[in-house]
Amino acid sequence: MDDQNKNLILATALSFLVILVWFVLFPPEEPVQQTPQETAGQVQTDGGAPIAATPSTGGTAGQTGTPPTLATTAEESREIALSKSPRIEIDTPSLTGSIAVRGGRIDDLALKAYNEDLDPESPLVTLLSPVGGPDSYYALFGWAPGGALALEDVPGANTQWQVPEGARLTPDSPVTLSWENAGGLRFERTISVDEDYMFSVTQRVINTGADAQRLAPYGVVARHGEPDVTGFFILHEGVVRVSDGELEEIDYNDMPDMDFDEREAGRVNLQAVEQTGWVGFTDKYWMTTLIAEPGQSFSSVAKYTGAADIYQTEMRLPTVTVAPGESQEISSRLFAGAKEWEKIRNYEETFGIDRFVDSIDWGWFFFLTKPIFAVLHWLNALIGNMGWAIIGLTLIIKAILFPLAYKSYVSMAKMKELQPEMEKIKERAGEDRQKLQQEMMQLYKEKKVNPASGCLPILLQIPIFFSLYKVIFVTIELRHAPWLGWIRDLSAPDPSSIFNLFGLLPYTVPNLGILEILSLGILPILLGVSMWLQQKLNPAPTDKTQAMIFAWMPWVFMFMLGQFASGLVLYWISNNVITFTQQYLIMRSQGYKPDLLGNIRSGFKRDSSEEK
Structure with a gap:
């Protein structure tokens, strides 16, 4: 031879x-069917930063103590869960859905360009779903109290916001939610969206009281129960984030075993960890991520709460002080949609989002892929x-x-x-x-x-x-x-x-x-x-x-x-x-x-x- x-x-x-x-x-592994989470999520606060979502009775925002189990069955349909709150319609060329007025959650989102299978009459791909229904998955924004403020002084996951009659979120018409506490703090949240998959969220607090107040803005993306994943080793599905130029990927099954420093990045001393970039969850084709403004420092958190079976990512922004008669506002973004290469690359270039195109899992041979x-x-x-x-x-x-x-x-x-x-x-x-x-x-x-x-x-x-x-x-x-x-x-x-x-x-x-x-x-x-x-x-x-x-x-x-x-x-x-x-x-x-x-x-x- x-x-x-x-x-x-x-x-x-x-x-x-x-x-x-x-x-x-x-x-590829066969997808494992997950039991829908039977508890509603409420983001509480501790020491100026949000902590893991916990079951809620649906009472007053900021309620403390150990809440009783919510009487919500796993069989409760998505439609019933949606009906638990008045809603603001979302209608863009790429998205359809709604925002819950209660809590101000972005928790109902489907992708107009994508069906579940090849049949054009099949249901649209659902990305976000409300608490209380199957596969709860949502984004929530808010303020963590500091100084003399208590939980009930800031809007929470169950706050009933005020919205203008007939409000409807489209690329041409942003919506503003408002809520005022008993101490003279007025909170406003303005949400806008482009024609594709990028939301802009501006949180504003106005102090009409007599004392200066300290509080910290945050954003949360939460998933109730481990989602179905492809399960193929060449594909990452789970947490994805970029902090200080470093890309990190965390699988769902690794989150329960993460130590304190890995979960609560910068929780003890927020100013000691200045990270820029974005954090959220990625699926094979879809993604939901929180994005800071260019140059804005924030602390990125990824955690799992076993008691409620909730996977959660957080963007914690620095504490601000609002003097009497003054206001403070902070802007951030939320990407919720399909990982289309051209659009993600354009977002990276337009908004200065560090390594955003790497949310697509290019693998070890990235120099070829x-x-x-x-x-x-x-x-x-x-x-x-x-x-x-x-x-x-x-x-x-x-x-x-x-x-x-x-x-x-x-x-x-x-x-x-x-x-x-x-x-x-x-x-x-x-x-x-x-x-x-x-x-x-x-x-x-x-x-x-x-x-x-x-x-x-x-x-x-x-x-x-x-x-x-x-x-x-x-x-x-x-x-x-x-x-x-x-x-x-x-x-x-x-x-x-x-x-x-x-x-x-x-x-x-x-x-x-x-x-x-x-x-x-x-x-x-x-x-x-x-x-x-x-x-x-x-x-x-x-x-x-x-x-x-x-x-x-x-x-x-x-x-x-x-x-x-x-x-x-x-x-x-x-x-x-x-x-x-x-x-x-x-x-x-x-x-x-x-x-x-x-x-x-x-x-x-x-x-x-x-x-x-």
């Missing part, structure tokens, strides 16, 4: 092994179809790697020309392996042939393949993106199946569980055929073991990648076709004329003889 073929087999086997381990040992997605996004905007954009991306990648591929295929052609001389060396060396290697290396040196050059293009394809898989898996632009015909979602496996003759038989293939790998679609089969044809471009190896490995490789990959995203399989097919074309033309230009049809015929004959 010559060194060039040994290296080729080694590289192919390594790539096969990596993908096999990834696919078999780390498959980021440019790969940027090119893919550009091609999609140019062509108008993500499937053709993937094919265009493949052409660009192959063009970049062409100098290496050219050297590889030229070397391969020369190796084929040297085949007779190599056979003579094998005959002379006999069983003397050292002599065989020495003479082979001398021959390569004389003819200026590098037997390892064929490995490099294959090895370079491995990180590119993984990076493209990451891009297809985590970016929302690939979600429900069609190509042509039956491929309506490039982020999902090919939906066609050999078990119903690719739709010719009038029945739907049921869920086959672990046997799903046998349900091959059209794209995986084309992948196997394209690998097989590329393999037949070269004369068959004379070594039986080597020939067997080569013969099985296309079909092993066909089954193994059958349940991968169809966009990734489309890339691999395109790569095989372009590689085949390049290799065929380059080898012919070097004087070697591959007998493709002869190799195929001989392959059939060898396969049938091996069966006998």
Whole structure:
């Protein structure tokens, strides 16, 4: 077996092994159904900073002591939960929902551009949900009392705000909520929203009393109960934040075990920890984050309250002093929506949000995933179809790697020309392996042939393949993106199946569980055929073991990648076709004329003889 073929087999086997381990040992986990949280959340305060939300009876804002259990059942519908408070409608080109007047929570939000599945009549994706209903998830803003102020002196999670009659939040019409305590403090909260997913919240306090007052503004994003997550190790879902330029990701299952310093960042001495950036929760495609104004110091907190089963992130801003007859205000932002790359990047540049685009989980190969997605996004905007954009991306990648591929295929052609001389060396060396290697290396040196050059293009394809898989898996632009015909979602496996003759038989293939790998679609089969044809471009190896490995490789990959995203399989097919074309033309230009049809015929004959 010559060194060039040994290296080729080694590289192919390594790539096969990596993908096999990834696919078999780390498959996506089945989502775990969570029990909806049965308690309503109320943010209380302690020492000038908000602490974990606790169950509330729905009484007066700022109520102290240990509250009794709220009589709310897990079966209470979302609609009933929404009816517990008067509401301010939210209506933008991208969002629909409402704000609860009680507590001023932003707790009802759906995304107009995204359905739960491919059916355009399916429900819209729901991002935020009210307390008391299933999957409670909301944003809350407020003031923590300081000095002589008590909890009842500041608006809390159950405060009944005053709003103008007919108030409606749109990009053209912000809304202002107001509330006044008995001591002469008037609180106002103005909420505005753009046409996409960014809310601006300005909190204002006006002191009409006789004494100066100290208090601290904050923002909270809370989730009741651990949410359903994808559960795949290559994707982060949970807390995401940037503080002082550092990106931090915390999984939900790690939050209960966080120590005090990790949970309560800067709680003891707020001024000692000056952090800039943002903090919140990220899902695979959606995100809700609190964002400070550029240059505004704040303390970022991520915590879990076991008694109430609430996951919570907080943005604690410095304490302010409001003198009699004066006012203080603080502005912050709330992002609540889809992690669309272009919009998130624009927010980062427009508002100076540090590393906001890194809320998309680019992974360890970020130096590849980021440019790969940027090119893919550009091609999609140019062509108008993500499937053709993937094919265009493949052409660009192959063009970049062409100098290496050219050297590889030229070397391969020369190796084929040297085949007779190599056979003579094998005959002379006999069983003397050292002599065989020495003479082979001398021959390569004389003819200026590098037997390892064929490995490099294959090895370079491995990180590119993984990076493209990451891009297809985590970016929302690939979600429900069609190509042509039956491929309506490039982020999902090919939906066609050999078990119903690719739709010719009038029945739907049921869920086959672990046997799903046998349900091959059209794209995986084309992948196997394209690998097989590329393999037949070269004369068959004379070594039986080597020939067997080569013969099985296309079909092993066909089954193994059958349940991968169809966009990734489309890339691999395109790569095989372009590689085949390049290799065929380059080898012919070097004087070697591959007998493709002869190799195929001989392959059939060898396969049938091996069966006998």
